Amino acid sequence: MTIHIAIQPAPFDLAREVEALSRDGVGALATFTGYVRAGDGLTALVLEHYPGMTEREIARQAEEAGRRWPLLGVSVIHRVGELKPGEPIVLVAVAAAHRGDAFAACEFLMDHVKTKATFWKQEKRGGATAWIEAKASDDKAAERWK
Amino acid sequence: MKLLYFAWVRQKVGKSEETLALLADVSTVRDLAEHLRARGPGYADAFGDLARLRAAANQVHVGFDAPISDDDEIAFFPPVTGG
Numbered sequence: 701m702t703i704h705i706a707i708q709p710a711p712f713d714l715a716r717e718v719e720a721l722s723r724d725g726v727g728a729l730a731t732f733t734g735y736v737r738a739g740d741g742l743t744a745l746v747l748e749h750y751p752g753m754t755e756r757e758i759a760r761q762a763e764e765a766g767r768r769w770p771l772l773g774v775s776v777i778h779r780v781g782e783l784k785p786g787e788p789i790v791l792v793a794v795a796a797a798h799r800g801d802a803f804a805a806c807e808f809l810m811d812h813v814k815t816k817a818t819f820w821k822q823e824k825r826g827g828a829t830a831w832i833e834a835k836a837s838d839d840k841a842a843e844r845w846k
Numbered sequence: 847m848k849l850l851y852f853a854w855v856r857q858k859v860g861k862s863e864e865t866l867a868l869l870a871d872v873s874t875v876r877d878l879a880e881h882l883r884a885r886g887p888g889y890a891d892a893f894g895d896l897a898r899l900r901a902a903a904n905q906v907h908v909g910f911d912a913p914i915s916d917d918d919e920i921a922f923f924p925p926v927t928g929g
Contacts, residue, residue, distance in 0.1 A: 747928070750852055750923070757907070778929075814929035817928045817929075818923065818926055819926055819929070820853035831924065834925035
């Protein structure tokens with residue numbers, strides 16, 4: 701199983717990431733893209749992370765996914781810095797022989813990126829900036845994999 | 847040991863990192879957080895309610911009962927909100 705993890709301010713290219721995971725044996729490739737939701741007067745999200753730990757934590761989760769399902773490749777790209785409403789923020793792509801494994805591992809990884817990867821978001825509305833609080837529903841989503 | 851602070855913990859403390867010599871009576875993450883709480887108003891605000899904080903030792907999530915040693919990298923931060 702190949703593991704590709706990138707934390708970057710720059711946008712990502714979904715087609716290029718999918719292409720990088722393509723190889724013999726891949727029969728299913730599931731991707732999830734998260735976007736900055738527009739609305740409620742949101743002008744931007746500002747993301748910071750813990751360089752080093754973030755990559756290591758996502759790698760640990762990818763390795764765990766590889767133990768649970770027979771996977772051929774995992775790619776996780778997460779953006780940091782200031783992002784505007786409508787911009788893509790995170791990509792999880794999983795390649796496997798069969799779709800059930802690809803779908804399940806993609807959801808597992810996204811639930812754990814939400815609850816374990818060391819990112820913090822602030823939201824900007826007009827002139828005001830506020831830290832976003834963690835959601836109990838995200839913890840609950842990750843709990844079901846235990 | 848190296849201490850790192852993120853998000854509002856960093857803002858309240860007023861710095862992103864610092865080094866600290868381990869004290870004799872500080873043996874767990876909780877001891878360290880309680881020691882830091884007494885260092886000044888910014889620290890008191892950041893470490894006032896440990897239920898709002900999370901910690902990592904050497905880039906691995908740990909509970910507040912985890913032991914610490916002088917060559918550790920310890921980070922304090924709010925619950926994560928990525929994705």
